[in-house]
Amino acid sequence: MVNETTDQVHGANNDPAATTTTRVAPALPLQEHRLAVSNLDLLLPPLEVSVFLCYAQPAPTAAALKEALAKVLVPYYPLAGEVVASAHGEPELLCSGRGVDFTEAVGGSELKELRLGLVDEGVQRLVPAKKLAGVVSVQVTKFRCGGIVVGCTFDHRVCDAYSFNLFLVAWAAAARGGGGPTPPAPTFRRSLLAPRDPSPRTNSTDALIDRLFSPLSSVPPQQAPPSKATAVNRIYRISAADISALQAAAGPGRTKLESFTAHLWQLCSKSSAAAQAEQAQKLCCMGMVVDGRSRMSCSDEYNGDEAMKRYFGNVLTIPYGVISADDLRRRMTLAEVARDVHRWVREAATADHFRGLVDWVEALRPRPAAARAYLGGTGGADATACIVSSGMGFPVGRLDFGTGRPAFASYHFPWPAGAGYVMPMPSARGDGDWVVYVHAAPELVRVLEEEEHTVFRALENSYVFGY
Structure with missing residues (x-):
């Protein structure tokens, strides 16, 4: 499942960069269903959080990252879905397998020229603006030196940084292939955070x-x-x-x-x-x-x-x-x-x-x-x-x-x-x-x-x- 578009945006240091956006779906089919969020998720307003990773040469290729992402979206299937409103107007997850929007961009500078400390100047364009329908978006920006920046933006109502760290570790392990310990699978058991009746x-x-x-x-x-x-x-x-x-x-x-x-x-x-x-x-x-x-x-x-x-x-x-x-x-x-x-x-x-x-x-x-x-x-x-x-x-x-x-x-x-x-x-x-x-x-x-x-x-x- 690939939906592809090409657009012109501004890359690092305001240099023009051609971008291509595709959608990476889970490697295995998924039965569409809805997954309730927990009561503690309901304490979060609709906020977007980003994370970015800078890799000097040699760096992973976009193709390898996509292939690994498709694999890891099988156990992390809610990330391939979208947030919708329940009958009561509360957010819940539609686990549809729609996939993750994956943008490839070309930066107009050397990776070492990024002014990382000045985030508004050096980083803002390296993380994706989350698509309205999806839970996560990914952007990979390649630089002239061969280095890349992997940027991710996710919906905070779905997970906290601890959870997204689990996903990043699993994604990296899938890209490396065999030879190392397999990260433990995530659990989405909402019963772990079920309310008590009556409450003590x-x-x-x-x-x-x-x-x-x-x-x-x-x-x-x-x-x-x-x-x-x-x-x-x-x-x-x-x-x-x-x-x-x-x-x-x-x-x-x-x-x-x-x-x-x-x-x-x-x-x-x-x-x-x-x-x-x-x-x-x-x-x-x-x-x-x-x-x-x-x-x-x-x-x-x-x-x-x-x-x-x-x-x-x-x-x-x-x-x-x-x-x-x-x-x-x-x-x-x-x-x-x-x-x-x-x-x-x-x-x-x-x-x-x-x-x-x-x-x-x-x-x-x-x-x-x-x-x-x-x-x-x-x-x-x-x-x-x-x-x-x-x-x-x-x-x-x-x-x-x-x-x-x-x-x-x-x-x-x-x-x-x-x-x-x-x-x-x-x-x-x-x-x-x-x-x-x-x-x-x-x-x-x-x-x-x-x-x-x-x-x-x-x-x-x-x-x-x-x-």
């Missing part, structure tokens, strides 16, 4: 959920968020030594991610202070995306069910804290801020919270809900908001499509919300460094780059490509 939720369970989430109808009218054009997208690097220093300063028992989040929170407060002359917010809300798979897998209810580790979908919650900018800037040490981060992350990182959240959504349906962290939390519209989503599980070292691991890889999430979004990931160098994707207001980006004690460093091409 407690007052404390409900109090936390009500703090973190709200029916969309109860959210007060917000000022229109800044457009995508006013937000700035960057990718930085952070050295392993700086990460370790942050963790040491944050105190015993704090993870690297908690320490990093505390540092970022203090920088956010400084960006708010810098803009106070323009009546900027005086409260700072910091949220963190927490994956519930490991928490639920270890619970007595699941008895160590390995299926949760292979579950494909969204298993996320977003706890947050709100502190005044003055306290963050002037009165609190990094260790004190990290202690607060640890407190509200630990409070939500439990099987009881995730099970209660599933039940809460069930009682609310079909009314939609929203995460309060995106809206400033208890600080409301007067708070500046930023969300940290850990990409430390990004399996960059396992994304060898038969010609070697990528020289660089990152997620890309230029979402239309007003809150900032920051995602740290392991560097493809495998040396303990991080690369950090940032989507934020210009005021915060200036602080990240200019603050005396910042750990955010420019991403130089010499760092990525080794010259």
Whole structure:
């Protein structure tokens, strides 16, 4: 099944590039059916997330990538379908086998000339705009040097980054062929996240959920968020030594991610202070995306069910804290801020919270809900908001499509919300460094780059490509 079109678009550095789009269907036929999304999927608005992988020469060919994609779409069949509306107006998956739109483009430059750190300039054209009907789109851009960039865009309502990482690893394994361990098959068992009837939720369970989430109808009218054009997208690097220093300063028992989040929170407060002359917010809300798979897998209810580790979908919650900018800037040490981060992350990182959240959504349906962290939390519209989503599980070292691991890889999430979004990931160098994707207001980006004690460093091409 191939539908082919040819179009003219602009490639990297605004050079014209001819593109050809085909549709890659699963290698085996599929009985068309509908697959419900889970209650936790229903907490996600229609957002598109992208990821891109840079391969220097030798690089996998588009033909090899297509052949492997057709194979991996058999176990990952929902990705070859589309999102449609149910009878109640909620999203659900039509598993039709329509396939994945696959675009081939020719870049007008050398791969090493891409300015990867300046995402809006160097990356935006290398990831596809998701087709309205499909779940995933792929774009492969070939450069004069023989290198390529593989870009993917997917519907966040269908899966989170953890799930899409499973797919990427399976795709790479299919391209390599035999000789290595076969990645475990994904599971789409919605019963793993089925609501309980009756629900044994407690007052404390409900109090936390009500703090973190709200029916969309109860959210007060917000000022229109800044457009995508006013937000700035960057990718930085952070050295392993700086990460370790942050963790040491944050105190015993704090993870690297908690320490990093505390540092970022203090920088956010400084960006708010810098803009106070323009009546900027005086409260700072910091949220963190927490994956519930490991928490639920270890619970007595699941008895160590390995299926949760292979579950494909969204298993996320977003706890947050709100502190005044003055306290963050002037009165609190990094260790004190990290202690607060640890407190509200630990409070939500439990099987009881995730099970209660599933039940809460069930009682609310079909009314939609929203995460309060995106809206400033208890600080409301007067708070500046930023969300940290850990990409430390990004399996960059396992994304060898038969010609070697990528020289660089990152997620890309230029979402239309007003809150900032920051995602740290392991560097493809495998040396303990991080690369950090940032989507934020210009005021915060200036602080990240200019603050005396910042750990955010420019991403130089010499760092990525080794010259």
